[in-house]
Amino acid sequence: MKTATVRLSDVLLTALAPMIWGTTYAVATELLPPNHPLMVAALRSLPIGILLTAWSRQLPKGIWLWRILLLGSLNIGIFQALLFVAAYRLPGGVAATAGAIQPLLVVWFSWIILNEKPSKLSIVAAIAGFVGVGLLVLGPTARLDRVGIVAAIAGAATMGLGTVLVKRWKRPVSLLVFTAWQLAVGGIVLLPIALVIEGPITHLSTTNLLGFVYLGVVGTGAAYALWFRGIDKLKASAVSYLGLMSPIVATLIGFVLLNQTFTRIQLIGIAIVLMSVLIGQQTNRHRKR
Template structure:
């Protein structure tokens, strides 16, 4: 049985992953080349994944080849591709709100795959989180697009399924090795799509390089390591609810660094999200 201090440490370390992902919008818009979202998504994971594999010198064995292909595609490759489709076709608020259905999907996947019957608290936390994110980021003039909404929900489903399968299968190697495999596979899956859809990046400034280094090392390598560690240590539904910290951090960064305003409705939504995250960690 874990002590309360150890469990709190697991929760805080896992929460750091979506908080780091919440910085992605600022880094992408302020530091990285414009109009290359899929290529940026591939380059944020592929180089760091390959470097880690070269350093650790360990490859999957047996059944883990296809499992890593599936997990890397779900958690990184397909998720990132669908995320950027949603981002291009929807305002950020609509995309974030549609994506925040992930905790509900994880509760459902956990019930089917892990045979974890959902508690009332986990369901209430997931629904409250969805409402809170909607209040936080969804403006009255939000434009709806059926393809964009479908992509956002499908993206939430792919990462939600990847979270639950990672919990079900139990990693066969160290946390760093397991993360490196998925980063490399996810980047490789995404790279040919990016090269077909987008033009290559022809010029990189020092600012662009700094942005890629931060996004690759901190926003991807470190963040996914903490996320997969959390999947090991916590219930899948608890981990997924922590993902709602990402739009909260993105909103706060926009307020502090981009001089965006915060309305009373947004503050209410932020409070509801934080309460739903807290409830999500108390489920049994």
């Protein structure tokens, strides 16, 4: 069997997606309406998903009707709902640390679904990434909430499973159309939940609209397209390690824009996470086709 060449550009473009997602916290707190996290999650994906689907004039058919329903729910709808449940019930550091278990879960899902037996190095890298994120964002006074912890881990498992299934099934259409379908389905799944729990947003300022445009076009449409492209080009487990870049970017933005400070423990955490990401990419060297 022939070994496929993995280009550095593919890794960097894929890493750009979680780095963009790392800006979400600052955008949400500074530009978007407060107290509507589920509605914000629905509105960040549904409009751009519908617009791109309408522009492409393509809809899923046959077996891809239920596959897209499942993928859109896992990668966007259910994942976002669980993410915001965790964010509301836990401090950000605890939620991010629980979510950092995703690379370990993706390694496990890849073994079961893709028959990719993990190396010891990949397992060590996943555990190191989890520890590094904990050092980066987990404060000494962090409170633990059982429901929040379960939601954060379930959210990581949901998107981890979605990532592996995207790799398993191979998209039948262009990257843009495939992304649009999932964004639309995810938004449709989320919208009724948001309306029941939170109600509609009654007022939108110009700042809010700018925040939604950025979050929809860049933070969702472009970022998810880069993420799904990366799943095409790289191993699913290698892609999941790149997701650890998100809490690093969120922490750096807090330092640069929100006048937050770094401790020595956080700097050690950043170093461990970056090392985990680099080691995780070594799994690409064994990718075969």
